[in-house]
Amino acid sequence: xxxxxxxxxxxxxxxxxxxxxxxxxxxxxxxxxxxxxxxxxxxxxxxxxxxxxxxxxxxxxxxxxxxxxxxxxxxxxxxxxxxxxxxxxxxxxxxxxxxxxxxxxxxxxxxxxxxxxxxxxxxxxxxxxxxxxxxxxxxxxxxxxxxxxxxxxx
Numbered sequence: 001x002x003x004x005x006x007x008x009x010x011x012x013x014x015x016x017x018x019x020x021x022x023x024x025x026x027x028x029x030x031x032x033x034x035x036x037x038x039x040x041x042x043x044x045x046x047x048x049x050x051x052x053x054x055x056x057x058x059x060x061x062x063x064x065x066x067x068x069x070x071x072x073x074x075x076x077x078x079x080x081x082x083x084x085x086x087x088x089x090x091x092x093x094x095x096x097x098x099x100x101x102x103x104x105x106x107x108x109x110x111x112x113x114x115x116x117x118x119x120x121x122x123x124x125x126x127x128x129x130x131x132x133x134x135x136x137x138x139x140x141x142x143x144x145x146x147x148x149x150x151x152x153x154x
Contacts, residue, residue, distance in 0.1 A: 003032045003058075004032045004033060004034050004057065004058065004059060005031055005032055005033070005058065005059065005060045005061065005133060006026060006031055006032070006033040006034075006059065006060065006061045006062075006063060006129055007033065007034055007035075007036065007050075007054045007059045007061075007062050007063070008022065008023070008033055008034070008035045008036070008063045008065065009035075009036050009037075009038055009047075009050070009062060009063070009064050009065065009072065009076060010035065010036070010037045010038075010065050010066070011037075011038075011039060011040070011065065011066035011067065011068075011070050011072050012037060012039060013037045015065055015066070015067065015089060016035075018065060018087075018089050018118065018119055018122055019035070019063075019065055019087070019122050020119070020122075021119050021120075021122050021123040021126075022063065022065075022087070022122035022123055022125055022126045023035075023126075024123075024126075025123050025126035025127060025130075026126045026129070026130075028143075028147075028154045029126070029130045029140060029143055029144070029147075030139075030140070030143065031126075031129065031130060031133065031140070034059075036050055038050055038072075040070070040071075040072050040075050041070065041071075044075070047072075047075055047076070047079070048079055051076055051079040051080050052079070055080055055082060059082065060082060060083075060132075060133060061082060061083050061084075061085065061129045061132060061133070062076050062080065062082060062083070062084045062085070063084075063085045063086075063087060063122075063125045063126075063129065064076050064084055064085070064086050064087065064103075064112070065086075065087040065089060065122065066086075066087075066088070066089060066099060066102075067088065067089035067090065067091025067092065067096065067099050068091050068092050068098055068099055068102075069098040069099065069101065069102040070099070070102060071102050071106075072086075073085075073086030073102075073103045073106075073112040073114070074102070074103065074106040074107075074110045074112055077106070077110040077111060077112050078109075078110045083113065083132055084111070084112045084113070085112070085113045085114075085115060085125045085128055085129060086103035086112040086113065086114045086115065087115050087121045087122045087125050088100040088102075088103055088114065088115070088116075088117045088118075088121065089117065089118060090117055090118055095117070096117035096118060097117075099117070100114060100117055113128060115128070127144075127147075127152075130143075130144055131144060
């Protein structure tokens, strides 16, 4: 039985530092996750295969992390019925706004929950994922309540 519930998908391996806080929060909440680097524009079939197999393996939430106007989050959302949380990164002179716009200006039918730009957005993605999963996990709900009651600290 696979216990992994969350897939963190990065556009490139240079973005791993940006999701450090996200992973720390997921660990603190006791959530299992996997991380994959998929350059979806160069390898769209790899992304489609990853999303399909992730769904089959029990992934419940995808967190898409990308800079520039990559469209990674909407590309995932177009391939699954599961929630997709987008984390835009500041990788260009546009200071991450291009990445944010690529997550919020998407077609109907491919919703993405867009977080703030950068590391704070990545941590918020972990919190939102925990909140979504807490509907069916009272232990996780208790950890979230403790977290919130302590000023969003563990």
